[in-house]
Amino acid sequence: xxxxxxxxxxxxxxxxxxxxxxxxxxxxxxxxxxxxxxxxxxxxxxxxxxxxxxxxxxxxxxxxxxxxxxxx
Numbered sequence: 516x517x518x519x520x521x522x523x524x525x526x527x528x529x530x531x532x533x534x535x536x537x538x539x540x541x542x543x544x545x546x547x548x549x550x551x552x553x554x555x556x557x558x559x560x561x562x563x564x565x566x567x568x569x570x571x572x573x574x575x576x577x578x579x580x581x582x583x584x585x586x587x
Contacts, residue, residue, distance in 0.1 A: 525576055525577060527576075527577055527578055527579045528550065528552060528577060528578050528579070529552065529553045529579050529581060530550045530551055530552055530553065530578055530579070530580055530581070531551050531552075531553055531580070531581060531582070531583050532549075532550060532551040532558070532580075533548065533549075533550045533551075533574065533578055533580050534548070534549050534550075535547070535548060535549075535570060535574070536548070536549050536560065540565075543565055544565065544567070545563065545564075545565055546563065546564055546565070546566075546567050546569075546570040547560050547561065547562065547563040547570070548560070548561060548562040548563075548570060548573065548574060548578075550578065553581065562574070562577065
């Protein structure tokens with residue numbers, strides 16, 4: 516019997532800064548997202564993959580970028 520796929524609503528990270536990072540790991544391109552959450556004064560690096568399309572999808576699906584003055 517095949518299981519039905521149930522859509523899951525992902526709660527987005529609210530961030531004031533969000534950028535893509537590119538580096539080489541084991542001679543292959545590797546992509547990550549660097550972001551700063553609202554109210555924090557440090558960065559997180561994660562949502563990483565050798566597939567750039569994954570990172571772009573996570574950037575769209577998992578983050579909401581807001582201006583700093585919105586946060587005050």
